[in-house]
Amino acid sequence: MLFVPSANIGDRALRAVGLIAVILPLAALVVLIGSTIAQGAGRLDSEFLSGLPSRKAELAGIGPALAGTGMLMVLTACLAIPAGVGAALWLEEYARPGRFMGLVELTIATLAGVPSIIYALLALEVFVRVMGMGRSILAGAATLALLILPMIVMASREALRAVPLHLREASFALGGDRWMTLRKIVLPMAMPGVLTGIILGLARAIGETAPLITIGALTYVAFVPDSLSSAFTALPIQIFNWISRPQAGFHVAAAAAILVLLAVMLAMNGLAIWLRSRLQRRIQT
Amino acid sequence: MNGETAPALVLTTPRSWGEIVAERVFQLFAAISILTAVGIVVVLFGESIAFFEAVSLGDFFGDTQWTPLFADAHFGIWPLLCGTFLTTVIAITVALPLGVLAAIYLSEYASPRARAWLKPSLELLAGVPTVVYGYFALAVVTPALQGVIPGLSGSNALSAGLVMGLMILPIIASISEDAIYAVPGSLREGAAALGGTRVRTIWRVVLPSASSGITAAVILGVSRAIGETMIVAIAAGLEPRMTLDPREPVETMTAYIVQVSLGDTPAGSLAYQTIFAVGLVLFLITLGFNVLSHRLRRRLRAGRT
Secondary structure, three states: OOOOOOOOOOHHHHHHHHHHHHHHHHHHHHHHHHHHHHHHHHOOHHHHOOOOOOOOOOOOHHHHHHHHHHHHHHHHHHHHHHHHHHHHHHHHHHOOOHHHHHHHHHHHHHOOOOOHHHHHHHHHHHHHHHHOOOOOOHHHHHHHHHHHHHHHHHHHHHHOHHHHHHHHHHHHHHHHHOOHHHHHHHHHHHHHHHHHHHHHHHHHHOOHHHHHHHOOOOOOOOOOOOOOOOOOHHHHHHHHHHHHHHHOOHHHHHHHHHHHHHHHHHHHHHHHHHHHHHHHHHHHO | OOOOOOOOOOOOOOOOOOHHHHHHHHHHHHHHEEEEEHHHHHHHHHHHHHHHOOOHHHHHHHHEEEOOOOOOEOOOHHHHHHHHHHHHHHHHHHHHHHHHHHHHHHHHHOOOHHHHHHHHHHHHHHOOOOHHHHHHHHHHHHHHHHOOOOOOOOOHHHHHHHHHHHHHHHHHHHHHHHHHHHOOOOHHHHHHOOOHHHHHHHHHHHHHHHHHHHHHHHHHHHHHHOOOOOHHHHHHHOOOOOOOOOOOOOOOOOHHHHHHHHOOOOOOOOOHHHHHHHHHHHHHHHHHHHHHHHHHHHHHHHHHH
């Protein structure tokens, strides 16, 4: 604010309490990460990263889980990106306000708030049972793709909206049709924003645990998935499995696996922030 | 929602085949969200109807025991609702004061440079996977609390609720800050002109004007807490019981769904149907809260322009 009234005791107190309210949660985050490093950092070596799960805590590794998470992310991206960006393109560039468009917008806004465990129940019935995918990596990826679809649609719409209208008009004036304008002008301009949304969506998907457990992803898998219908495990499932065991050795392994998961997520978020700053610079010029 | 996004341009040039196909394909992708929403409703109601053919609504909402997996099966949902209520109340007790105070600090006191650092850092909290929070509650918070609170069991509602509060704090802080930011400067200037100190201005003018936005933030936080699964499944225990004692293990609706999924429950069995009945109750509750929050925020946005 512009005005600066004399700072009295109440003012200083509110400022102090407010600062504590910001610092306290951040301190909790530091404790969380610090205690996980203290527990798990000692287990982090190449054997842990490539090893198979084991009944002995000291020998257990995250090889299949890491491979499962990687494949799950690639599959989820393949399903969610075309569907999400396509839906955003339709809503921003083609749709005329009307019943159908209103319904699409309403359902996307509603779905964004549905708990992930509810998506899991849908997937359990439709993907696993009715469509006969079983408890496969494809069923898992389809579930995660549905879950992050609203995020990708909303982020992509925002990016498309930020592309100035006069660029489209210029393209049309030069005789470009809508599809060409989208492909050559609008999408390249909106790309950093769209990519940011995709990465943030995938970063969310990578940590999702409950939907995968509910559709019945196996917790003991000693192999790397070799086909779409293959059973699989993933990092968060492996972490949950180890946490649920009473032996302290498995909690150490869980802490180490959490460090790997957090490192991957942090890298993805960093990438998203970098892309966002690039976008802002380009729109400004 | 309508009118926010008018179509960019209306083209009158002749449309090529590819153009028409592209539009249809994109429209189909847009329809996926409708299919998903319809699918959720059909699946939840479908399996729940089968469930309520075997178990009466009176038992479901009248019985106070939840033991569907035991030989002596009872299907009263109250213990699960009770567990969800307890952990959610604890989470909100943490996240509401901290979130609103953090929002006040960020919007009224923090320098632009501090704000540029603190805000994204707070948002990191919302990005931590919930299974990691579960580990934190079970392996760090509970042992620490056991040193202070005698008789705290290894799984308890308290530490799960506290950590859940940490998770929803950024949501409450972020939406509250938007609401505070949207309060017109003229109101603050008016309060200052009348000789109000900054604290009085915040307390008597800014917060009341932002109250509908802050309420929307809290409701959204409540909805997230109710739907949160892994933290409670890991740290709150898997024992359905009617208690409001935060030191005891409880089971939430979400944790029950995970518990059944971990076992080998054949499709079509009554135990399988229970997770859809519980899921339906969960879905309707969170939907109610989300709609309420959405309405409040829309009113806020409409008031600003």
